[in-house]
Amino acid sequence: MFKILKHAILGPQVKQLVFEAPAVARKRKPGQFVILRINESGERFPLTIADADPKAGTITIIFQEVGKSTFQLGTLKAGDAVLDIVGPLGKPTEIEKFGHVICMGGGVGVAEIYPVAMALREAGNEVTAIIGARSKDLVILEEQMRRASHKLWVTTDDGSYGYHGLVTDPLKEILNDTNKKVDRVFCIGPVPMMRAVAEATRPYGIPTIVSLNPIMVDGTGMCGACRVEVGGETKFACVDGPDFDAHQVNFDLLMKRLTIYKDQEKLSWELWKQQHGKCTKKS
């Protein structure tokens, strides 16, 4: 059992949980994830580790409620526990002194880019961060991202806060600024956003790293559910990734594979809503 020590609401349907998971906390590096299972009949699903405190033996998970398992997780409070957490899985993000780096996060992906930005800054990079959300109330971790970067751009699709536009808009401005060299771009967010960023940096030949989020079961290279195509080769995101060269990723395939269980996910979610309608309203 893995106990929840802290529960916080960061935005509409965005929750933060701090778990007691000392073995994971000890080893975790930015870019890694855990597989979590809530209860005996629960599914195994991957969540990126947003932060960890090896001394306290805790890890922080920030997630968006999008389906049954994440909504169910969101109903848990401090003092509750989940049955299983295993990790830290996946290869850590490659952190070194690159020079000027851009760290981009979209939606809940901001929680995942945050530890990467922090580590890059600590490694001596000049960090420009661009975080985006659909609207103002969905912007998360702005203060943390400000601390993790030298310059922060916040974009909203509807213009309700910050820069009116997509994260790729300020990115293009920076790329076009001939006075500003960009050595590497890191991006975590919805697949269309990561694809757009890859296309934006491709003409400039700037190394661009994305963190992929395919469907997983075991998370240790045993099942192959998380197959992605990178540079024409099949890779297992759980052990070969989740970070990959954005310019080599077959995003089309990733999008298609993410829809495999769309109907089942919907059914599961509808059933859960019927049974737990009250809980979701409360939170």
Added chain:
Amino acid sequence: MAKKIIPYAVPMPEQDPKERIHNFNEVPLGYSPEMAIAEANRCLQCKKAPCIAGCPVAIDIPAFINLIAQGDFIAAYRKVMEKNVLPAICGRVCPQEDQCQKMCVMGVKNEPIAIGRLERFVADYAMQVGKTEVPQRLRSTGKRVAVIGSGPSGLTVAGDLAKMGHSVTLFEALHATGGVLVYGIPEFRLPKDILKKETEVLAKLGVEIQTDYVIGITEMVDELLDRYQAIFIGTGAGLPYFMNIPGENLNGVYSANEFLTRNNLMRAYLFPQWDTPIKPSRNVAVIGGGNTAMDAVRIAKRLGAENAYLIYRRSRAEMPARDEEIHHAQEEGIIFHLLENPIRIIGDEKGWVKEIELIRMELGEPDESGRRRPIPIKGSEHTLKVDTVIMAIGQGPNPLLLSTTPGLKLNKRGYIQVDPQTGATSKKGVFAGGDIVTGSATVILAMGAGRTAAKAMHEFLK
């Protein structure tokens, strides 16, 4: 007086194929006490007992069968437990026809004694009457042992060393113990309850079980060496192979590992009561001819497939699956496409499997495996309409632990190199056994390797 020869074994009652393709309940129903006694009475009680030599863990087979014949089932159970603490599992999944039963003297001219069925009977009987017992544990040695992987070899090592008085921690990457027994073997062949009850014996022996713990990730082998005097690696062959043909990443293509894990470990057949989904399919092609392929295709049938095809590139004679499994699959209406091999998988515009293209094969000269080499017949390409394809063509060694353990010598195929007499690896105090040494093999061979390593580890710890 010479014993009267009864040529045929007492048949095991089974669930009707028409019924069982709609459920996940166990197929063979087990012997009744009367059946067990009748079968036990067929045993010739040979003095030389070649059957014992055929058993990788050397169970005293004539002795336990004799006790069944006398009606003392609990004593028979104890006799088996002296050598094998997982009899309910082994009675079900061991390939007895290639081991103890192959050596049976009765089997020379008649059907061999059904040793596996009798082993299963005593184990199930003891469970039913609540007489399962924890084997005696010797005085604590104060030595600490780490066992990595809770599959058949790891369970055996943990059980044996705990009995010898060592303090054992069993590390498992998944959330449940059993390894391939829990994620790979379906409910209808090995009910999870049986597995659970039998592995609970380990906890009773004082084995500390640490699930959700991946050695090579959560902690490294070298770190364990600071806390443990000896280590056993039994991580299995868990890296799924694909064929590297076009279309393998289409939606609807699974590795057998994924398909089996979803259904066995995660109980996708109970979706949506259980959360893990599986896509319903009408026409399923399983590629391969081993036990894994049989398990996958029989699950597909139970999930409601109208047509469940098994596609194998050689003929029935070369199939590595157990006869019993092939027979069960045939009874259940699995459609066998022998001497055929996939060359590509064709998808629709949304990225879902639509068809599989096959080529007919013929058998040439034997290859290095001793089996006749399949050769494609030019111009024999044809397609089969399917919506799901499951690749059950084998597994390799998972690199997570191997690549993070410096000084661990591997063989040419990437498996751990060991001294076959002891299971000792190139790293002092580190032993290994099971599929991570041999490549995909059987449950009982892994248990045999575990037994060998446990003995050597006990010596090492002295």
